[in-house]
Amino acid sequence: MALSEKDVQYVAKLARLEVTDPEVAKYTQQLANILEYVEQLNKLDTTQVEPLTHPLDVKNVFRPDEPKPSLTQAEVLSNGPEVQSGHFKVPKIM
Amino acid sequence: MPTEYEPVIGLEVHCELKTATKLFCGCRTTFGNEANTQVCPVCLGLPGTLPVLNEKAVEYAVKIGLALNCTIAQYAKMDRKNYYYPDLPKAYQISQYDKPLNYGGYLEVPLKEGIKRIGVTRAHLEEDAGKLVHAGGKAGRLDSSDYSLADYNRGGIPLVEIVSEPDIRSADEAYAYLTELKNILLYIDVSDCNMEEGSLRCDANVSIRPKGTEKFGTRTEIKNMNSFKFAKQAIEYEIKRQAALLDKGERVVQESRLWDVTENKTKTMRSKEEAHDYRYFPEPDLVPIILSGDYVRKIKDQLPELPGAKRARFASKYGLTAYDAGVLTADQELAHWFEEGAKHTKSPKGLANWIMGDMAAKMKEQEKELKDLEFDQKKLGELVDLMEAGTINSKQAKEVFAEMFDAGVSPAEVVKSRGLAQVSDPKAIEGAVDKVLSENPNVVADYKGGKQGVIGFLVGKVMQASRGKANPKLVNEILKKKLDA
Numbered sequence: 404m405a406l407s408e409k410d411v412q413y414v415a416k417l418a419r420l421e422v423t424d425p426e427v428a429k430y431t432q433q434l435a436n437i438l439e440y441v442e443q444l445n446k447l448d449t450t451q452v453e454p455l456t457h458p459l460d461v462k463n464v465f466r467p468d469e470p471k472p473s474l475t476q477a478e479v480l481s482n483g484p485e486v487q488s489g490h491f492k493v494p495k496i497m
Numbered sequence: 498m499p500t501e502y503e504p505v506i507g508l509e510v511h512c513e514l515k516t517a518t519k520l521f522c523g524c525r526t527t528f529g530n531e532a533n534t535q536v537c538p539v540c541l542g543l544p545g546t547l548p549v550l551n552e553k554a555v556e557y558a559v560k561i562g563l564a565l566n567c568t569i570a571q572y573a574k575m576d577r578k579n580y581y582y583p584d585l586p587k588a589y590q591i592s593q594y595d596k597p598l599n600y601g602g603y604l605e606v607p608l609k610e611g612i613k614r615i616g617v618t619r620a621h622l623e624e625d626a627g628k629l630v631h632a633g634g635k636a637g638r639l640d641s642s643d644y645s646l647a648d649y650n651r652g653g654i655p656l657v658e659i660v661s662e663p664d665i666r667s668a669d670e671a672y673a674y675l676t677e678l679k680n681i682l683l684y685i686d687v688s689d690c691n692m693e694e695g696s697l698r699c700d701a702n703v704s705i706r707p708k709g710t711e712k713f714g715t716r717t718e719i720k721n722m723n724s725f726k727f728a729k730q731a732i733e734y735e736i737k738r739q740a741a742l743l744d745k746g747e748r749v750v751q752e753s754r755l756w757d758v759t760e761n762k763t764k765t766m767r768s769k770e771e772a773h774d775y776r777y778f779p780e781p782d783l784v785p786i787i788l789s790g791d792y793v794r795k796i797k798d799q800l801p802e803l804p805g806a807k808r809a810r811f812a813s814k815y816g817l818t819a820y821d822a823g824v825l826t827a828d829q830e831l832a833h834w835f836e837e838g839a840k841h842t843k844s845p846k847g848l849a850n851w852i853m854g855d856m857a858a859k860m861k862e863q864e865k866e867l868k869d870l871e872f873d874q875k876k877l878g879e880l881v882d883l884m885e886a887g888t889i890n891s892k893q894a895k896e897v898f899a900e901m902f903d904a905g906v907s908p909a910e911v912v913k914s915r916g917l918a919q920v921s922d923p924k925a926i927e928g929a930v931d932k933v934l935s936e937n938p939n940v941v942a943d944y945k946g947g948k949q950g951v952i953g954f955l956v957g958k959v960m961q962a963s964r965g966k967a968n969p970k971l972v973n974e975i976l977k978k979k980l981d982a
Contacts, residue, residue, distance in 0.1 A: 417774060419581050456574050456596075456779040462787045468516050468553035471523025471537070479533045479541065479649070489532040490630070490646035493583040 406435040499744060502705040504736045505713055506665035510678060512657050512688045513625060513696035514557045519653035520624045521548030521591065526655075528694045532648035540653035542587030547782050550575075554655035555598070555786060557687040558622045559796050561657050562599025564685050564803060565617045569793050573598045575622075575780040583647050584626035592658075594777040597621035598786065604661075604681070605805050606673045607823060612805075615674055616662030627652035651695075657687075663702065663713070668732040675699060675725045680804045684829050692724050699728050703735045705743070714739070715749040719763055722756050731756035735763050807832055815845035824853055834867050834874060841878030844885045851877060855895065859902050871905030880908035887968055888912065889919045921968040923975065926959070929967065930975050933958045944980050952976060 411431045415422045422430065473479075476489055485492040519526060522539035539546045562569050576594035602617035628651050633643025659678065665671050679697060682688045690697045704716035719735055722728040734756075739749050754763040802810070804826050811822035811832070826832045835852055839845040856877070860866070880901065884894040889912055897911045912918050920926060933955055934941055943951050952973070959972045 417579075417581075417776070457781070457784050459784060461784045464549060464784050465552035465555065466523075466549040468518050468551050469523060470518050470525050473524045473535050473537045474541075476531065476533050479536045487646060490648055491533075491583070493629075493645050493647055495643055496583065496629070496631070496645055 406431055406438060501708045502736070502740050502743070503708045503710075504666055504668075504732075505663045505704050505706060505716075506667075506671050506732060507663040507702040508661045508665065508671060508674060509700045509702070510659045510661075510675070511625075511698040511700075512561070512659065512682055512690070514554055514655040514657060515686075515688050515696075516551055516553045516557065516655055518551060520551050520554050520622070520655040521653055524653065528691075528696075530650060532646075532650060535650040536652070540586075540649060542585075548591065548780075550783060550786070551655060554622060555788075556796060557655070558598050558620070558657050559788065559793060560685050560687055560800065561659070561682065562602065562620050563793070563797050563800060564681050565599070565602040565604055565620055565659065567599035567602030567617060567620055569788060570596060570598050570600065571787065572596060573786040573788075575783045575786075576777045577780050578623075578775045578777055580775060582626075583645060584629050585652060586627070586647075586649060590624060590626065591780055591783070592623035592777075593621035604674060604677060606670070606677045607805070607808065607819070608670065608673055613664075613670065615664045615670075618660045618662050620657050620659045623656050623658060625651050625654040625656045663704075668729045668736065671701065671732050672725055672729040675728060677804065679725075680827060684801055684803055695723070698723065699725075701728060701732055701735075703732055703739070704749070705736060705739045714743075715751050717749065717751065717763075718753045720753055720755055720766065727756055727758060730761065731763055734761070738763065801829070811835075815839055815849070817846060817849055821846075821849050821853065825849060830867055838874030838878050841875045842881045842885075844881050847881040847885055848878060851881060851898070855898050856902070859899075871903065872901045876901055876905075876907055883908055883912060887919060887921050887970075889917055890965075890969055892965060893917050893919060917966065919968050920963055920966045921971060923971060926963075926967055926971050926975055929959050929962050930972065930979060933962060934976075934979060941980065952980070955980075 408427050408431050411427050411434065412422070415427075415430075480486045480489070480491065483491045513526075516526060518524060519535075519540055522537050524535045524537050524540055527535065539548055559569055573593065574596045575591050576596075577589045578592045578594070579589045581588055597619045599620040600618065602620070603614050604617055605612050605614050627647055627649040630646045630648070631642035632646055661674065665674060679690050682690050682697070688696055692698075699722050701719045701722065702716045703719060704714040706712060706714045717735060717739070719731050722731050735754070742749055753766045755766040756762075757764050807826045808819070808822040811817050811825060812819060815822075817825070825835045831852070835845075835849065838848050838852070842848050860870075880894060880897055883889050883897070884891065889897060893912075896915075897908045897917065900906055900911050901908055937955065937958065940951050940954060944955075955976055956969065956972050959976070960967055960969060
């Protein structure tokens with residue numbers, strides 16, 4: 404599968420990453436190599452294989468609906484670069 | 498001639514489940530607590546934390562699926578929906594993509610013209626996002642705020658998203674669908690459905706097409722409709738807006754729109770993720786949900802009688818109209834109250850009239866709930882029977898009802914102590930009628946002269962003479978018999 408520079412710019416934008424033009428060229432090559440490597444899997448015939456969504460053969464791991472202590476407000480906000488009246492302060496959204 | 502359009506509407510309803518804890522951690526779900534006090538490393542998305550699914554949320558979600566006639570998936574899984582927006586600190590929401598818990602159901606909605614079946618595409622489990630307050634600038638307005646404040650107390654609360662098929666054809670149908678859905682959710686006791694607190698939220702996809710055509714028009718998604726009334730208004734507005742565009746030869750732009758309560762119109766809303774590319778993939782931190790037939794059957798056995806079935810049964814068993822059955826079953830507690838009462842009267846229809854009439858009015862006026870009532874169903878049944886048997890007339894019954902409502906006394910005792918019993922003895926009434934006739938010869942002459950309407954005056958006189966106790970129907974009959982003789 405051919406990967407274009409446009410694809411890389413698009414993915415970078417979705418991931419909110421700022422990339423320079425030389426970086427785009429570099430990543431396009433690197434990502435293309437990775438995809439090409441993974442592509443090898445397509446050579447296998449998987450028509451008889453059930454899709455796997457989780458590597459472990461485990462199902463239904465549940466937790467009872469019982470409250471556990473939360474963090475204190477001060478602890479919650481302690482990593483916030485900016486806080487205001489008990490809230491995280493985030494930049495203008497639109 | 499203007500084109501006639503047919504609206505095509507699909508609804509997405511988000512219902513917060515009333516579990517004690519969040520979907521993936523033990524934080525409480527209490528509404529209205531101080532910001533960021535029901536938050537832990539898991540719902541904050543700190544590195545190294547792992548979500549574990551709340552079993553009660555799965556149970557509630559399956560309950561919803563069953564109540565909406567869905568197929569319950571034999572194999573379901575959680576997926577990551579990736580987007581950057583500060584309402585979720587993880588930069589993804591754990592939701593369900595291609596293997597939802599419930600799919601392929603329907604809802605039977607009572608409309609004026611009969612029952613309409615509206616398809617339910619899916620009802621899947623996901624976590625709620627946190628709450629953002631847009632501050633600075635024009636306060637509260639997203640488009641002019643300088644910054645936002647994030648509170649993650651709501652982030653991670655279990656939600657079930659119920660997606661309808663585009664089967665809805667008018668704003669009224671949408672309203673009826675929402676009302677019925679809310680009623681069902683309350684009946685099965687999985688959500689508070691409190692719209693003011695946001696535990697029930699609704700988005701609508703609206704498009705129009707020329708009547709008689711098959712192809713869907715371009716749709717818009719209306720958000721921010723925090724009451725059913727607003728949902729109805731917003732959909733009505735949007736249908737008109739789209740029709741006006743098409744009539745002018747313009748096109749409908751596919752976009753999200755907000756319902757503006759102050760201006761009563763829908764407005765363009767810039768989207769939170771321009772590309773809408775959520776890059777879903779299976780959530781690696783959670784294992785699949787594979788429910789056994791036994792598990793599903795057990796939940797099915799716990800389901801109460803649902804509103805639709807109850808309405809049908811009330812109509813046939815108690816001889817109620819579709820409207821009456823609808824009113825009485827709109828609230829499960831009221832329906833139960835009525836059914837208990839029906840055991841104590843010969844006339845369930847009469848009982849229904851009292852409940853929906855005087856009782857409802859007085860309860861509203863005095864802000865009382867069923868549990869606050871001074872009297873029980875047995876007493877109201879007694880009153881209904883006293884009236885139906887003709888022991889008291891409707892005017893007297895109202896007085897007795899008022900006394901029973903205020904003091905909780907037995908109607909039979911009120912009738913006895915106040916000497917209210919209606920006189921239904923024809924002999925006693927005949928005496929009073931004869932007296933009135935002899936005292937009002939002119940009126941009698943008028944009647945005989947063809948002015949039959951004056952009989953009302955004579956009935957009034959007899960009633961007055963009996964101090965309201967005479968059976969008015971009998972008075973009327975006896976008067977007629979004597980006058981026509």
